[in-house]
Amino acid sequence: YLSVEKNASPRTLQNYFHSLTRFRQERGKRFSGWDKTEPDDFRDYLFDSMKGGWARSTIRLHFAALRSFYKFLVRRKNLLCNPLADVQLPKAEKKLPVVLTKTQVEELLTLPLSIEHPKQAPHWIGHRDAAILELFYSSGVRLAELAALNMSDFDFFNECVRVFGKGSKERVCPVGSKAAEAIHAYRNQAKVMDGPLFISKLRKRMSARAISNVFKKYHAASGIPQNLSPHKLRHSFATHLLDNGADLRSVQTLLGHSSLSTTQIYTHVSIERMKEVYKKSHPRA
Structure with a gap:
């Protein structure tokens, strides 16, 4: 069913x-x-x-x-009544998502090509990892969506990618020039022309867990103090768009949210940031 x-x-x-x-x-x-x-x-x-x-x-x-x-x-199945109808659940916790600053994002994205990799790792590993991080932040895709991407999902001419999200819903996400350059460099270095986009050293599709481990590796090597997961780049993607004037409906479409209320949590983050700027800058704050 x-x-x-x-x-x-x-x-x-x-x-x-x-x-x-x-x-x-x-x-x-x-x-x-x-x-x-x-x-x-x-x-x-x-x-x-x-x-x-x-x-x-x-x-x-x-x-x-x-x-x-x-x-x-x-x-x-003709069950007479639903026993869960009268069961009250605890209200969902309203936690604001953790968001990286633009400086922190920049620091994270430059690490794959600036640190030394193990000698047994393929020569293209840094380019692959750079492409993973750049695409995460550039498109705001979910971890599982990124792991499922194939070369055929990319339109390099128009710099966009076709993504299959929750419930197999299809959407098209734009890819920034920096991310497109990183993916081009990775493709050329790793000789990936078809099949899965991101491959392991055994040249098989990377799992979501393997991609998550890539993120954790560079987070550990950075000076970023927060406890982070790949999803935080998605949070940062949405918040930075809103900070720079993007409208809520467009961000909802880019994130693949079926409900606008899910996207609205990022407006609270932007408002909190505005308050911080106000407190620091206004003489009578």
């Missing part, structure tokens, strides 16, 4: 499967069937999850899967 009718991504399918399996495992012998589970069973599960130190976002993700499953059972 999720795969065919809802066109859910493989990651969503994996997360939902994990959530349903986890609930059954946690209930153990107390689980007597999906049709016999009561609201209090889910409240107990919620309480145990919070007591176990789960993040609110993780709890909400697990319950989203369970709620989706029960909606399916009610609509398609």
